[in-house]
């Protein structure tokens with residue numbers, strides 16, 4: 001039962017990435033849960049506390065670790081629920097792990113114990129100015145905050161993000177960064193850089209990465225945080241749709257599923273699409289279905 005972790009700070013795109021994967025695999029095959037459910041306090045209680053949800057003391061991380069271990073054994077858990085719409089802690093729910101398990105959230109790569117539960121670990125790492133735009137838009141339109149409140153909250157969270165969330169990046173097998181290409185005419189078309197660390201075997205995409213696909217993506221060698229060279233796939237945000245679709249179809253055809261590439265891959269809320277997102281999701285599907 002392959003388990004995939006998708007970690008990252010608030011509004012880094014964890015839900016967007018996971019949603020496409022979950023939809024492509026189908027609800028009966030997937031258990032998708034979020035570690036934010038292990039928040040200890042509701043939104044009201046947190047107002048009087050000196051820390052934010054990014055602090056380990058604000059979360060039942062030992063219980064999260066226990067539950068992750070149970071899921072690896074195919075055992076059910078009584079999972080708590082943090083309701084992002086209301087900010088309340090709701091009645092726990094019984095979860096039986098399905099064929100594939102996706103766990104997203106602020107803390108899935110927090111400890112050795114939690115990391116050991118996963119076959120593939122991902123960290124989402126958009127540049128901070130993009131994350132701030134995404135968070136303001138999402139929290140104002142969906143979570144009832146004003147822009148000023150979100151910006152104030154982001155400043156309050158920053159020290160804890162630096163201390164507890166961003167350090168998890170070094171433990172991921174794959175780091176995905178959606179970012180505008182500097183100097184590109186269309187700065188709205190975000191490209192994706194997908195760092196493939198040698199901590200796990202990665203899909204063989206040599207045929208997909210042939211000269212023909214250079215308009216949509218290419219492989220490059222970049223320096224990781226520790227200065228070591230690491231392979232990365234760069235997917236162009238400004239590639240024409242046809243070139244991207246060809247790459248998507250080529251990866252999809254390797255998965256052996258007798259159906260067209262599902263439209264849910266690359267879907268962003270509000271009816272928008274991102275082909276770099278679709279390609280990142282296809283690489284993760286390849287991992288879940290064929291490599292893990």
Ligand SMILES: Nc1ncnc2c1ncn2[C@@H]1O[C@H](COP(=O)(O)OP(=O)(O)O)[C@@H](O)[C@H]1O
Nearest residue numbers: 010011012013014015016134138178269274277
């Ligand atoms: N790859 C992407 N390209 C464009 N917008 C994105 C992308 N990923 C996420 N977003 C937007 O950013 C906001 C936060 O994304 P979300 O998936 O809710 O983040 P998280 O689950 O990490 O908090 C949403 O409004 C979403 O539509």
Ligand SMILES: O=C(COP(=O)(O)O)[C@H](O)[C@H](O)COP(=O)(O)O
Nearest residue numbers: 009010011012036043053084087106
């Ligand atoms: O930071 C996160 C992660 O959520 P996400 O990754 O979905 O943004 C917290 O769960 C909420 O912000 C909780 O606080 P509140 O509900 O009070 O904003």
